[in-house]
Amino acid sequence: MREELKSVDPAAQSLLKVAAQKKIETSFDRAERLKPCPIGHQGACCKMCHMGPCRLVGKEDEAMGVCGASLPVVTARNFARMVAAGTAAHSDHARDLANTLLAVARGEAKDFQIKDVRKLNRVAGYLGINVEGKSVNETAEKVALKFLEQFGQQRGELAYLGRAPKKRQEIWKKLGIAPRAIDREVVEMMHRTTMGVDQEANNIMLGAMRASLADGWGGSMMGTDISDILFGTPKPVKSKASLDVFKEDHVNLVVHGHEPSFAEMLVVASEDKELEAYAKSKGAKGVNLVGMCCTANEILVRHGIPTAGGFLQQELGIITGMVEAMVVDVQCIMPAIGELSKKYHTKVITTTNKGKMKDAIHIEYDEHHGLDLAKKVVRLAIDNFPNRKKEDVSPANVKPADMIAGFSHEYIEYMQGGLYRGSFRPLNDAIIAGRIRGVVGLAGCNNPRICQDSMHNFLARELIKNDVLVVQTGCSAHASAKAGYMTPEMALENAGKGLREVCEAIGIPPILHLGSCVDNSRILTIASAIAEEGGLGDDIGGLPAVGIAPEWMSEKAIAIGTYFAASGVPIIFGAGSPVAASKTLKDIMENKWWDMVTAGFYFEEDPGKILELTLKLIDTAREKLKIRKYEPGRFGTERVLMDMAARRAASFATPHGENV
């Protein structure tokens, strides 16, 4: 397949050509060579016990496994296990951060400090911790302990559920899906999907929603908050994005994965004067720290460290021949990079006992000695600089795109009213007046079975053209950044008139980089704030908002999509459906969930149809809220607030028109 069909990113295309010339196989080639198993791909393969794996082919009401498990049950169990795994991943990330916060509070991790005391106090408030008379470290200790308790508590519900609108909390209670504790929901999901427990597809999917909520309103939200407390709450920062952010005359050190703690220390170590001198002694001009995947997003939104891109760039980065070391932590790290690194001088360094790799050097990260370990890694990369081979160096020769990142929900609130009068009023008013048609969270991975970034870029462009404000995270944000969409100038030239006016008035680009995958929780916080601001109903469900993951591949994406749907935001995924085998599952997610949680979960591979459905969902929500009908270029001048009676009378409809 031609490189242009594998990626729309010119830098990636250039390096794919280098790979082809050198006969190096990448994930793009393997995706072509290895066709997915059509039965497993659609969710119809059951391997929960050793009587199988059973392949459930044939008619939906006839197909069954050796034990008698039906196709809907098998498909639901497979889906629910993906949710549990995704929830476990995000939440284990948060657990490590909570332990770091505790160590910092107790003075045991001297290289870190609490950077955002204001946020610490705000979080303490959410957790019901009285901060009066307490030192910063005393508050931090209480917050960390309360967070750690959230994983294993045996009674009650997650404390952060209280941050959702009251109406949403009632829906969760009524359905019995309010999560009790993070670990408990993951464990229960694994239990009820093992052989011979939950035999009812709808009930399994309710369990999946409960587990996913333990991610969105539990692990992910905690992960975001602790990172902000420890490393600073993001605010707009300039940076660059491309595979060409590597510098030929510098030691290039890449951080890849998801966790921000060690990466923070590497930021400090890479700027260390002694190490800079050491790099010079080896013939380099200095150390060039570069991010990849979501660790990139963490240090990009806080320090403006340039990004080499998302998930699919990891092999291509090594193929530039300029990477002295690639430091990896957890999640989305391709096992292939270990073998690939042997063809180059690159050292792959694993940093956690949870994630080791053949052919990698292991330097275990420990927050108690964070900076020393970071300096050790930087030194190792510098020592490797003289091993770089001239004949291996293949720059992509594509100028890195400028970008602005770092739109935390706090900053978005601040932009709309200042430090003490921050609110979401201007945004709500713009939606009510029809200047902004709706809001889309464009998120999720890249997947080598889809032309890289093609769907992310198409949807970002078309949505802003249609006056839809776009908020982005994860690899989707990398896609827009690399394409040069994350500058106010570029995007404003392409946005619809109404959106452009709002962005100019508030001073924001129409595509906002919100951070990493766990930072999808920022979107939940924004959605709650919009609902609570008034004028757009009193719940997240029913807002003119949609979530899209057009090129997804990870179990984490499935967990994220499910918690958004369970929170009331309709979700559309591209890249094939893992429940396609069962019409019953499709019906549950596309229709029955509207009755339960006022949102559906759709799988649609055609980007044009995704756009069409997104706009239809947004316009249906506007209609049900009884706010001005969206007409391009024509806006209301006055805000029409719904009174209480109108709000109560407002019912929500599925995109198919039925009232629920």
Ligand code: MSK
């Ligand atoms: S890194 S989960 S490929 S977004 Fe968060 Fe990207 Fe998906 Fe990994």
